[in-house]
Amino acid sequence: MAAQLIKGTEVSKAIREELKQEVQHIKEKYGVTPGLVTILVGEDPASQSYVRAKQKAAHDLGFYSVQDDRPADISEDELLKLIDQYNKDPKIDGILVQLPLPKHINETKVLYAIDPSKDVDAFHPFNVGKLMIGEPDFLPCTPAGIQELLVRSGVETSGAEVVVVGRSNIVGKPIAVMLMQKGPGANATVTVCHTRTRDVTFHTKRADILIVAAGVTEYVKGDWIKPGAVVIDVGVNEVGRTADGKRILKGDVAFDEAKEVASMITPVPGGVGPMTITMLMKNTVRACKIHHNIKE
Numbered sequence: 001m002a003a004q005l006i007k008g009t010e011v012s013k014a015i016r017e018e019l020k021q022e023v024q025h026i027k028e029k030y031g032v033t034p035g036l037v038t039i040l041v042g043e044d045p046a047s048q049s050y051v052r053a054k055q056k057a058a059h060d061l062g063f064y065s066v067q068d069d070r071p072a073d074i075s076e077d078e079l080l081k082l083i084d085q086y087n088k089d090p091k092i093d094g095i096l097v098q099l100p101l102p103k104h105i106n107e108t109k110v111l112y113a114i115d116p117s118k119d120v121d122a123f124h125p126f127n128v129g130k131l132m133i134g135e136p137d138f139l140p141c142t143p144a145g146i147q148e149l150l151v152r153s154g155v156e157t158s159g160a161e162v163v164v165v166g167r168s169n170i171v172g173k174p175i176a177v178m179l180m181q182k183g184p185g186a187n188a189t190v191t192v193c194h195t196r197t198r199d200v201t202f203h204t205k206r207a208d209i210l211i212v213a214a215g216v217t218e219y220v221k222g223d224w225i226k227p228g229a230v231v232i233d234v235g236v237n238e239v240g241r242t243a244d245g246k247r248i249l250k251g252d253v254a255f256d257e258a259k260e261v262a263s264m265i266t267p268v269p270g271g272v273g274p275m276t277i278t279m280l281m282k283n284t285v286r287a288c289k290i291h292h293n294i295k296e
């Protein structure tokens with residue numbers, strides 16, 4: 001029997017509707033508007049399209065939003081000064097620097113310069129540390145999207161065997177940490193696999209929830225999956241273009257095989273992808289509430 005699809009597009013739409021109402025409410029009751037700046041250095045087309053999508057989402061939700069484009073030859077010092085300016089700007093609650101940055105700029109230095117209370121990507125070590133001890137102000141966006149998909153699809157994580165394939169700082173490590181925490185939507189027993197794992201399939205085959213973020217097209221096959229497992233495919237791999245130039249995307253899981261074995265599965269596209277920007281918006285609303293001491 002084919003697995004039930006976990007439709008990120010629909011879940012994302014529902015969360016954005018909730019956020020829109022929350023923004024309206026805090027505007028009316030407290031007279032404050034969440035503010036987001038997206039800083040884009042250079043003219044990489046993929047980065048431009050990601051930033052456009054973030055700006056559109058912010059605009060649709062009624063945020064105060066600023067798109068700050070800078071030339072590719074901006075110096076590291078100038079960029080750091082710009083971040084400092086937004087750190088001090090009371091209208092701005094969230095600062096997003098679109099990655100990757102040009103090679104002459106030290107990415108780590110730039111991300112560490114963002115005020116942690118405005119770090120809506122949750123990449124600053126202060127926020128990474130708070131996540132680790134289970135007291136996060138902000139959750140990193142893609143892992144937060146995965147957790148929302150699990151919770152809103154009614155997947156029981158407590159006591160579940162979760163296997164994560166991939167240990168990157170933006171997906172694999174944080175989702176593993178989040179799902180092992182004590183609390184709702186977590187309490188799982190987590191195993192993390194990577195390129196030095198001796199037998200990846202040994203682990204994937206015993207997962208109740210399998211999360212794949214390896215960046216390898218259709219890496220996980222149907223017979224690596226335990227019958228009835230929930231499969232979250234984070235991978236976004238471009239495998240070609242349509243005649244009219246649209247990207248053809250595949251995940252890290254061989255979807256056609258996997259859907260015959262799993263009980264639930266995220267499609268690519270339309271699964272985890274749409275959740276990431278929505279979680280960025282959620283973090284910006286949260287930052288605004290923190291900055292204005294709004295407790296509700």
Ligand SMILES: NC(=O)c1ccc[n+]([C@@H]2O[C@H](COP(=O)([O-])OP(=O)(O)OC[C@H]3O[C@@H](n4cnc5c(N)ncnc54)[C@H](OP(=O)(O)O)[C@@H]3O)[C@@H](O)[C@H]2O)c1
Pocket residue numbers: 142165166167168169170171172193194195196197200213214215216219234235236237252272273274276
């Ligand atoms: N939907 C979204 O919003 C979203 C967001 C972020 C990323 N993504 C996608 O998710 C995928 C992963 O992204 P990422 O940034 O986490 O990638 P990454 O930084 O390249 O990390 C990939 C991880 O997978 C592991 N890995 C690679 N090949 C493997 C193999 N054959 N067996 C076991 N482990 C393997 C690597 O292990 P080592 O550490 O040993 O090298 C590494 O830890 C990509 O397709 C990316 O485009 C999607």
